[in-house]
Amino acid sequence: MMKYCDQCGSDKIEKIVPSGDNKPRLVCKSCETIHYRNPKIVAGVLPIYGDKVLLCKRSIEPCVGMWNVPSGYLENKESVEEGAAREVWEEALGKVELIGTHSVYSIARISQVYIHFLGNLVDGKFGVGEESLDCQLFSEEEIPWDNIAFTSSTFTLKRYFADRKAGLQQTHLGNYPEVE
Ligand SMILES: [Zn+2]
The missing domain is CATH 2.20.70.10 (Ubiquitin Ligase Nedd4; Chain: W;)
Structure with missing residues (x-):
């Protein structure tokens, strides 16, 4: 208040x-x-390198120790693309070239909207940013599905791998709670 x-x-x-x-x-x-x-925008990127994607292990609450698609609150006077790329830098010291918009995921109950892009991780280079305990590239088989921090990340990852198998690139709209 x-x-x-x-x-x-x-x-x-x-x-x-x-x-x-x-x-x-x-x-x-x-x-x-x-x-x-008004609702808050959370911007992020799923960084891609070869057949793997980059996830970050959170060092801050909520969900310390769980893996996340690098994402965070958009700042004032920042475009959503800038904010998304900034988050990859802050969390994983990686640079990305955005490919396209992958998911727009609303959590109306807490007035948040996640916008996740796909991006190529430039040169496959990354480190471990201050908001992370660890950062790693994962193939689909290696994704720690039981230890993903937020439903928005699970939503984005599942659709990314499904699209890749189908040879598609599209934008997905999601809402929490999800209705199957
Ligand atoms: Zn006043």
Whole structure:
């Protein structure tokens, strides 16, 4: 809950339905700013090298020690492509050339949207970034399916390998919880 208005510093913040709106918002009674809260974008890339993909073992909560498609919150004034590539650098010290949009995965319940691209891992080079305990290339058979951090990563990985077998490259829309 916001305590002070980030526009004027006042603590006169109330939750009301502004005129012309239909949902309660936090409104500053001093400067009349309406503080909208909208869903967050999580941007990431599934880096590909040969027949393998790069995953990162998380060093931070939530899901410490579990593997993840490198992804993170988009920053302000950053494009989703820039944010996705930045995350690969921060988590795995790898550079990627984006190939295309692979999955758009909504978790409406917690107001998050994951956008995962496919990208070629440049020269197959990577390290271990600060947010990771380890980073590794995995073939499909080697993926630690029981130790994947987020459903968005599982969604992205399963569809990537299925598409590859079928010779397809497409964008998948997903929602959590998934309905089979
Ligand atoms: Zn204010």
